[in-house]
Amino acid sequence: xxxxxxxxxxxxxxxxxxxxxxxxxxxxxxxxxxxxxxxxxxxxxxxxxxxxxxxxxxxxxxxxxxxxxxxxxxxxxxxxxxxxxxxxxxxxxxxxxxxxxxxxxxxxxxxxxxxxxxxxxxxxxxxxxxxxxxxxxxxxxxxxxxxxxxxxxxxxxxxxxxxxxxxxxxxxxxxxxxxxxxxxxxxxxxxxxxxxxxxxxxxxxxxxxx
Amino acid sequence: xxxxxxxxxxxxxxxxxxxxxxxxxxxxxxxxxxxxxxxxxxxxxxxxxxxxxxxxxxxxxxxxxxxxxxxxxxxxxxxxxxxxxxxxxxxxxxxxxxxxxxxxxxxxxxxxxxxxxxxxxxxxxxxxxxxxxxxxxxxxxxxxxxxxxxxxxxxxxxxxxxxxxxxxxxxxxxxxxxxxxxxxxxxxxxxxxxxxxxxxxxxxxxxxxxxxxxxxxxxxxxxxxxxxxxxxxxxxxxxxxxxxxxxxxxxxxxxxxxxxxxxxxxxxxxxxxxxxxxxxxxxxxxxxx
Numbered sequence: 297x298x299x300x301x302x303x304x305x306x307x308x309x310x311x312x313x314x315x316x317x318x319x320x321x322x323x324x325x326x327x328x329x330x331x332x333x334x335x336x337x338x339x340x341x342x343x344x345x346x347x348x349x350x351x352x353x354x355x356x357x358x359x360x361x362x363x364x365x366x367x368x369x370x371x372x373x374x375x376x377x378x379x380x381x382x383x384x385x386x387x388x389x390x391x392x393x394x395x396x397x398x399x400x401x402x403x404x405x406x407x408x409x410x411x412x413x414x415x416x417x418x419x420x421x422x423x424x425x426x427x428x429x430x431x432x433x434x435x436x437x438x439x440x441x442x443x444x445x446x447x448x449x450x451x452x453x454x455x456x457x458x459x460x461x462x463x464x465x466x467x468x469x470x471x472x473x474x475x476x477x478x479x480x481x482x483x484x485x486x487x488x489x490x491x492x493x494x495x496x497x498x499x500x501x502x503x504x505x506x
Numbered sequence: 507x508x509x510x511x512x513x514x515x516x517x518x519x520x521x522x523x524x525x526x527x528x529x530x531x532x533x534x535x536x537x538x539x540x541x542x543x544x545x546x547x548x549x550x551x552x553x554x555x556x557x558x559x560x561x562x563x564x565x566x567x568x569x570x571x572x573x574x575x576x577x578x579x580x581x582x583x584x585x586x587x588x589x590x591x592x593x594x595x596x597x598x599x600x601x602x603x604x605x606x607x608x609x610x611x612x613x614x615x616x617x618x619x620x621x622x623x624x625x626x627x628x629x630x631x632x633x634x635x636x637x638x639x640x641x642x643x644x645x646x647x648x649x650x651x652x653x654x655x656x657x658x659x660x661x662x663x664x665x666x667x668x669x670x671x672x673x674x675x676x677x678x679x680x681x682x683x684x685x686x687x688x689x690x691x692x693x694x695x696x697x698x699x700x701x702x703x704x705x706x707x708x709x710x711x712x713x714x715x716x717x718x719x720x721x722x723x724x725x726x727x728x729x730x731x732x733x734x735x736x737x738x739x740x741x742x743x744x745x746x747x748x749x750x751x752x753x754x755x756x757x758x759x760x761x762x763x764x765x766x767x768x769x770x771x772x773x774x775x776x777x778x779x780x781x782x783x784x785x786x787x788x789x790x791x792x793x794x795x
Contacts (some may be wrong), residue, residue, distance in 0.1 A: 448646045
């Protein structure tokens with residue numbers, strides 16, 4: 297793999313262009329892999345499930361630049377623009393938008409946008425999007441019911457629970473009940489119970505995590 | 507072996523699948539409306555899909571000697587998206603059509619308030635249109651979702667024999683059995699049932715009110731899973747008549763309650779075109795093609 301690092305020069309150039317012309321982000325955002333670079337980020341995961349990729353980080357920088365360019369006075373415009381990046385994005389771009397949500401300034405528009413995009417990502421079955429929706433502090437916007445279903449969905453979608461931000465703090469007895477039901481179904485079908493399901497059971501039964 | 511597959515998403519399959527299904531004995535099927543594998547964003551996307559289910563897909567199946575019927579609904583997953591839920595208003599137009607033999611798939615995905623509202627509303631549409639209901643039970647928290655499903659069905663006043671509760675497994679079969687609803691089992695690799703496990707359930711509780719489907723779609727799935735189950739039944743000592751009951755007579759009995767099943771034999775690979783498209787294209791080029 298030759299990727300793995302963002303080329304600073306091109307990214308600085310893109311950031312500058314978005315600062316000067318916020319509307320340019322619609323065409324710059326999709327092209328980040330070609331212009332800045334590709335590859336795994338600090339997590340080492342090229343699929344961006346365990347953490348952001350090089351493209352994700354570069355795209356987050358563009359979203360930050362967009363927020364700065366639009367300023368504090370235009371939260372609706374910012375939310376509209378970010379929503380369009382997601383709506384018209386392919387899965388990689390959608391993942392980057394999800395991973396960028398924590399950089400949005402706090403406010404009603406950002407909260408509404410975050411809730412809508414997380415729900416959309418968790419409605420689908422793309423492991424990259426499920427992981428990104430649960431993988432940042434923005435997941436705090438999910439209510440407990442939706443968050444538990446998201447975590448359980450990881451077991452069905454080959455998303456390792458290591459991808460879930462703050463799992464140990466938020467896992468509760470109800471999630472434990474759901475994980476136990478999943479384990480019982482697997483056993484009734486003569487199938488193995490995955491390690492991550494056992495991890496959820498131990499997390500929610502107050503035992504020390506293995 | 508004659509087979510009626512009561513749940514298969516042919517829109518996601520190829521003409522090779524149709525050919526292999528016909529060769530294995532499939533002569534009729536129901537394609538319930540579901541999602542596309544990634545979320546839709548507006549009601550128009552549903553309308554085009556529904557038009558395909560009652561149009562192009564029915565024609566495509568007929569070219570391979572298979573009677574195609576469909577079930578129409580807003581699926582549970584997309585009932586959570588307010589941009590999509592609007593489609594509930596146009597459902598009555600589709601529920602009135604020939605070849606629409608049930609409301610479905612309805613039910614629960616993540617057991618939200620929006621899902622419950624859409625489910626209850628569509629149960630009332632089924633009652634209004636005199637249609638059976640095909641209910642999807644959830645992957646996550648399945649037992650709890652199935653239990654709540656049965657409560658909503660009971661509250662709807664629809665007779666249980668007009669409701670098919672699908673995707674059952676060892677942990678949900680008994681509660682659905684007790685409810686009097688028809689029991690659906692999807693033979694689907696990795697996540698749902700397998701032929702041998704299906705046989706064990708049939709040995710334990712008998713063949714009454716049981717239907718078996720492939721639920722084949724765009725995922726890792728097998729449109730011949732129904733035939734594989736019939737073969738597993740024969741290997742385990744069930745008779746050919748038993749297999750015919752599970753794979754043909756039971757689903758026919760269930761969907762016939764719509765009054766809209768069409769089961770006359772079709773001649774496969776017959777001529778004709780749909781909107782100018784014959785499917786066969788170059789292999790059997792028609793004079794004006």
